[in-house]
Amino acid sequence: MSDSKKYFIARICSLLKLPANSLSANENEISAFLPLHELPLIVKRLCQMEEARCVFIGATDDRKNSKSFGLQYLFSIDKESLLILLRSKVPDHSLKFPSIAVQVAAAAAFEQEIWEFFGITPEGHPNLKNLLLHEDWPSETFPLRKDFDPHQKIKRVEKKSSNFLQVTGEGVFEIPVGPVHAGIIEPGHFRFSVAGEPVIHLEIQLGFTHKGIEKLAEGKTVLEAAALAERISGDASFAHSMAFCQAVEKIAKVTVPKKAQVLRVIFSEMERLYNHLGDIAGIATDVGFSFGAAQMLRLRELILQKNDRFTGHRLLRGVNIPGGVLCDLTAEIKNELRSFLNLLLDQYAPVEHLYFETDSLMDRIEGTGIVLEKVVRDLTGVGPVARASNVKIDLRQDFPYADYPNLKFEVAFRKEGDVAARMLVKMAEFKEAVSIIFQALDHLTDEPLVVNIQSLPEGSALGWAESARGEIFHWLRIGRDGKVERLKIKSPSFSNWRILPWAVQGNIVPDFPLINKSFNLSYSGNDR
């Protein structure tokens, strides 16, 4: 560890009133307990003076053991590769905690979620309303409390008044869209307030695909929960399962064999490849450039077919398990993969070139849907959306896991923040991903694929992975019985959905599909 980092960590530790050496074994996580009343000030200092970024806020129902609810605040100081987990307690007779949403805008949605699912109130929250549960949800029914039966049927109550912010004024009208959309996409409800063509304000209601995954995971074995983790968001099956498995492995204190780590890199980059091609194609589709889209979609399908051939599943499900992976690449397959990647690059390059030459495409996407860097920082956007607005964060580089520390790659980023920038970032990442797979293939050794996890001790840990959409965090707590006691899932879409309305503002309604496509958010990942 460098001296400057040591000094930095000493400073953080003194801010948190910790002994100077309280860094956990893997050297990038600090954890501290703070009484509730000290939280706001310390958080403010962390965010304003140390450039900490609020990754998520979670809660636990510990009333049985300690007559209180637990809170977990995860912050990341990206430039120093440091994660800070602050823990606190809300006594069960007060059911209140101080909101930090006024200082830290990104905290607002997490606090709403805690209020909605645990029934503890963030005092001073500027905009406390339902986030995922709809208006016909009965009051005083909090799904993540331990005394809530996960299998019950919830009755529908009479709808409360609608939650939407309304814009009024001469010539302003509202366009409602969804939840069932025109295309083959997931459900969500949008309300555009427009005056003429430009959008003044966009309200988004999600939660339609809420399946109670966090609750369902409770009481399950880690193997059962791993199957759930793969089904949080279908096109990020591998990334979610990787984040989950890494959390389990940390609790079990096992090191996954090198070979499995390399394979995990290969498969997660394959996932990135097909996702990015799909997104790049989607942009072309939405501007009516179907020739380009068809070319990209053809290549994408080839990748899905290779996934199927190598692992038996097009979306790479059933490949990852806690302790390693279940699927090896034989020498023959390795060669096949190499020549496939060469073919992919060869055929991709001219299509990319064609994109740049097509004015009807580039004119539509340049300057459209601009996201300011400040918006990304305040709302802690992640993934290509952040990187296209000059916020260079990537877990593969900042908090490397699996075999990433041994690989060379550039993190692509742009400054413009428009639809074009997001597409260009994905194009660059596509090529980097191919290069990463090539390198990783050379790192494959003859080792076992899995380490056995005999029994799981009580404890909690964080697991993470950079999916095609951005960072995924899983905070897992295992109970005394070796089963899941709590699983907090932070999907990349959860942050990026809050940014979309800012990207749309001032743009014309017909550009909305295009801007939305350039974000390509997961509804299911957000709603869980």
Add this chain to the structure above:
Amino acid sequence: MFEIIKINLKTGRATIPIQAKNKEEFSVVGNELKNKIKQLLGGRSLHIRQIDAGSCNGCELEISALSNPIYDIERFGIHFVASPRHADVLLVTGPITRQMEPALIKTYEATPEPRIVIATGDCAINCGVYANSYAVSGPLNTIIPVDVNIPGCPPSPTAILQALLSILDRLPKK
């Protein structure tokens, strides 16, 4: 541009050919389907409305793959439409979350008879890994009548096409 044309010429047709020997193959199924659609609908194409009732988006991914140049489902006379009012078939995915149930029922009611309902993916059939959740009202057949099930998590594009074939017998002849 010429680069791509060169590659395309070298690659040949990406789309799976219509005449193929193997019974399992996509194109055989597709071809049969095309003939049936012609016979039954008198030259009209089959219109499908897809509804995501809380899926993980894996099923959507495979349904959209049907339209890529390799499967190119439109050549068999199958068309995805934007409105339920234009649909012959509803292709429903997901475990039917409590919060999508009302929208699903409204969409079903907006579809003209005879509306054929296909439960697509394990979730729609039996709620899959999300079974017994407080947030789930499904499976689909407890909410609206289902004509065909397509198992799989997610079902492959070929499996979806095969299921479409099997429902054609239920459409009234024109």
